[in-house]
Amino acid sequence: MIKLEKVTKEYPGQTAAALKDADADIAKGEFVFLVGPSGSGKSTFLRLINKQEEPDSGRIFVAGKDIGKLSNWKVPMLRRNIGAVFQDYKLLPTRTVGENVSFALEVIGRPRHVIGSQVPAICELVGLGDQMEKYPHQLSGGEQQRVSIARAFVNRPLILLADEPTGNLDPQTAIGIMRLLDRINKTGTTVIMASHDRGIVDTMRRRVIELSGGEIVRDQARGVYE
Amino acid sequence: MALRVDYLAKETGYNLIRNPSLTIATVLTVAVSLALLGSALLIRSGVDGLNVRFQDDVEFIVWLDRDATSEQVSIVERALNDSPLIADSRYITRQETFAEFQEFWQDSPEIMASVEPERLPTSFRVIPTEPDLEVVEALAAEYRLLPGVKEVDFAGEFIKQLNSFTRTASTIMLVTAAGSLVASSLLMYNSIRTALFARRREVEVMKLVGASNSFIRIPFIMEGLVLGVIGAGFSVLAVFGLNRVITRSVEEAEIGLFDSFALQQSDLLPIALWLLVAGAAIGAVGSGFAVNRYLDA
Numbered sequence: 001m002i003k004l005e006k007v008t009k010e011y012p013g014q015t016a017a018a019l020k021d022a023d024a025d026i027a028k029g030e031f032v033f034l035v036g037p038s039g040s041g042k043s044t045f046l047r048l049i050n051k052q053e054e055p056d057s058g059r060i061f062v063a064g065k066d067i068g069k070l071s072n073w074k075v076p077m078l079r080r081n082i083g084a085v086f087q088d089y090k091l092l093p094t095r096t097v098g099e100n101v102s103f104a105l106e107v108i109g110r111p112r113h114v115i116g117s118q119v120p121a122i123c124e125l126v127g128l129g130d131q132m133e134k135y136p137h138q139l140s141g142g143e144q145q146r147v148s149i150a151r152a153f154v155n156r157p158l159i160l161l162a163d164e165p166t167g168n169l170d171p172q173t174a175i176g177i178m179r180l181l182d183r184i185n186k187t188g189t190t191v192i193m194a195s196h197d198r199g200i201v202d203t204m205r206r207r208v209i210e211l212s213g214g215e216i217v218r219d220q221a222r223g224v225y226e
Numbered sequence: 227m228a229l230r231v232d233y234l235a236k237e238t239g240y241n242l243i244r245n246p247s248l249t250i251a252t253v254l255t256v257a258v259s260l261a262l263l264g265s266a267l268l269i270r271s272g273v274d275g276l277n278v279r280f281q282d283d284v285e286f287i288v289w290l291d292r293d294a295t296s297e298q299v300s301i302v303e304r305a306l307n308d309s310p311l312i313a314d315s316r317y318i319t320r321q322e323t324f325a326e327f328q329e330f331w332q333d334s335p336e337i338m339a340s341v342e343p344e345r346l347p348t349s350f351r352v353i354p355t356e357p358d359l360e361v362v363e364a365l366a367a368e369y370r371l372l373p374g375v376k377e378v379d380f381a382g383e384f385i386k387q388l389n390s391f392t393r394t395a396s397t398i399m400l401v402t403a404a405g406s407l408v409a410s411s412l413l414m415y416n417s418i419r420t421a422l423f424a425r426r427r428e429v430e431v432m433k434l435v436g437a438s439n440s441f442i443r444i445p446f447i448m449e450g451l452v453l454g455v456i457g458a459g460f461s462v463l464a465v466f467g468l469n470r471v472i473t474r475s476v477e478e479a480e481i482g483l484f485d486s487f488a489l490q491q492s493d494l495l496p497i498a499l500w501l502l503v504a505g506a507a508i509g510a511v512g513s514g515f516a517v518n519r520y521l522d523a
Contacts, residue, residue, distance in 0.1 A: 050434075072439070079436035090434070092427055103428075106233065107437035155435065 001159065001190045002026040002049060007058035009044050009214075018044040020214040022058070026192065028158070031185045033201050034194040035225055036211035042194035045211065046161045049192070050082040051075050063158060080108055083152030083160040083189075087167040089144045091136040097123065097147050098132035104151045118154055126150045126180060142173035146180065153184055160184060162193040166200060174200060198225040237445035238452060241421045249453065252410070252417045256457025256508055257464070259406030260501045264465035266399035267497050268472075268489065273392045275486025286362055286380035288350040288369050298374030299348070305372060306350060311361060315352045320344065347376065407508065410457070414512025418450050422520045429521065443517050450513025451506055458505025462498045469494055 003026070009019040019041045026032055034042040047053040048060055051067055060067050067078060091100050102119045110118075123129050126146040136144050145165055152160060162181065166174035178200055185191045195201060201208060201224060208223030209216055242249050288306075290299060299317075306315040318326075324343040331337045354362055366378040422429065432442050473488035489497075 076433075076436040076438045079434060081436075084434050090427070090431060092431065103431065104435040107432045107435060107441060109438075109441070151431075151435070 001028040001030070001063060002192070003061040004045075004048075005059045005061075007048065007055045007060060009041075009048060009053060009055050017041075017214045019048070019055075019211075022211075022214075022216050024209060024216065024219065026190060028190055029185070029188050031182070031191045031204070031206040032193070033204070033206055033208045033223075034192065034211060035196060035201055035208055037196065040211040041214040042211055043163055044214075046084075046163050046192060046194055049159070049161060050079050050084060076108075080155055081158045083155070083157040085145070085148050085152050085160065085162040085165045087164040089136070089148040091144055091147055091151075093136055096133050096135055097128055097139070097150075100136070100147055101150045101154050104154055108155065110155075122150045122154045125153075125183075140173070141169050142176055145169065145177055149177070149180055149184070153189070157189065159190045159192070162191065164194055164196070166195065166197055171199060178204065196225075201225040234445060234448060238448045241425070241445060241449045242452065244424060245417075245420060248417050248420060252413050252453050253457045253460070255406065255410040255413050256454055256505055257460035259403055259410045260458050260461030260505055261464040262399050262403035262406060263504065264461050264497055264501050265468055266396045266403055267500070268465060268469060268494075269392055269396040269399070269487075271489060271493065271497075272472075272487035273389060273396070285351050285353045286366060286378060288352060288375055289377045289379065290348050290350075291374050291376045292345070292347050294348075294374035298372075302350065302369070302372050302375060305369070306352060309365070311355055311365060313353045313355045315350050318349045318351055320346050320348055323348065407504070411508050411512045414450055414453065414508055415516045417453065418446050418513040418516035419520060421446060421449060422516060439521075443521060446517050446521075447510065447513045450509035450516075452509070454505040454507070454509025454512075455502060456505075457508075458502045461501050461505070465497060465501065466494060 002024070004022050004024045007019055007022045008017055010017045022041075022045065034045055036042055044053060048055055049062065051070070055068070062078065063081070070078060092103065095103060098119055101122060102115045105115045105118065120129065120132065123132050126149055128143060128146055128150065131139065131143065136147065139147070145168075149165070160181070165181070166177050169177060174197065181191055181193065182204075205222045205224070207221050208218065208225070210218035210220075210226075288302065290302065303315070303317065306312055320343050323346045324341070327341060327346065328338055352365075354365060362380050366380055369375055370378045429442060469489050476485060476488040
């Protein structure tokens with residue numbers, strides 16, 4: 001599903017590479033943790049997959065296609081197949097839960113009747129079926145992250161990228177979010193999650209790719225944080 | 227890529243009311259600069275009309291006293307024929323004058339009815355060898371002194387002065403208009419940039435979920451177009467208003483000479499169209515630059 005070949009990315013003004021000669025092959029339906037300290041290249045890894053960043057060298061394949069060869073106007077099509085969830089949720093404060101989720105479908109031109117049926121269903125799935133009229137500021141952090149997951153998943157993407165989705169949440173709430181991501185993974189969606197939450201990584205026992213200073217130092221099936 | 231009309235209207239409308247002071251400033255700047263441009267065009271086309279008239283009209287007219295004797299007429303005729311500065315001259319009889327008069331006033335039968343051919347003067351239509359104003363002026367002064375000559379009519383001097391004055395005025399207006407058009411384009415650019423900044427969260431999410439570039443951009447381009455066209459609409463009203471004022475004062479002045487400055491509606495429409503196109507162009511250019519600068523794919 002996702003393949004990195006000798007991918008290197010440097011940011012201007014920084015001496016160390018954010019990602020150096022990274023090779024990885026992630027199969028359809030896998031759940032992969034990216035672990036490592038801050039600045040080790042986890043976010044860069046994720047941002048390269050949905051073309052928020054371009055690599056300096058190397059090739060990246062998504063669903064068999066070299067995304068480096070993708071013309072600009074096709075990038076949106078790539079992103080429709082890749083949901084993204086962030087530590088800071090990125091919800092729109094002036095829109096309700098339901099509107100935040102339907103926004104993702106509206107802006108890719110989905111017909112109204114599709115939006116009308118899919119949005120309540122996905123809100124139900126993430127456990128917010130009865131809170132669709134609320135605004136983000138009326139929700140807890142865990143609930144806001146569920147809205148953001150609903151928005152990322154409402155278009156049924158092949159891949160879900162999660163950058164520290166539990167970073168702002170207490171352990172109990174984080175477990176709830178992990179259960180949700182696990183459920184989404186079980187529908188066949190490939191999930192890649194950057195985390196430095198040792199407890200979560202150790203409990204889930206999934207594939208772990210460890211980054212250090214931009215290099216992949218460990219790639220282990222059913223791994224632990226360290 | 228289906229871009230729904232209701233979505234577009236909603237987004238564009240929201241952008242327009244989100245920052246009313248900037249919206250108003252942008253519309254007014256566009257309106258003022260285009261009004262200047264429109265006024266300059268209005269005056270130009272008035273001057274052009276005036277020149278067409280004048281070029282048709284290099285001849286001057288030597289009006290004879292109504293009771294001039296035939297001897298006096300032939301003295302004037304001989305003087306005209308002998309002068310090397312005169313290419314051609316033609317004697318206009320009372321009947322011919324009356325016929326012209328009838329043609330000129332054909333829409334006003336009451337005026338026509340009040341004039342009898344016997345009461346009209348005769349004249350010479352004179353075409354000088356050179357349409358040079360100074361030559362015409364000297365000739366006019368010369369013939370005015372001959373016995374039996376009542377008046378020598380020529381429009382030259384006045385037209386020349388008016389011409390240079392209006393040319394200068396409209397050039398100044400065009401330069402000012404050009405400057406303020408640049409200013410309004412820059413303000414447009416800033417206005418759209420502010421809209422982009424205000425909506426950066428939405429734009430970020432739209433990019434992440436895979437909205438197409440055109441879907442993200444079109445509402446902002448539309449905002450620019452709407453602002454530009456509304457501004458242009460005000461400038462069209464201003465130009466129509468100015469034309470009405472000019473028309474009224476031309477009518478009051480009762481001098482046919484200025485008629486070309488009072489444009490007909492049909493002459494105004496091309497100017498109005500140009501202003502609307504210019505307004506849309508300011509909007510498209512300003513917002514296009516802003517969107518390209520701040521919405522890299």
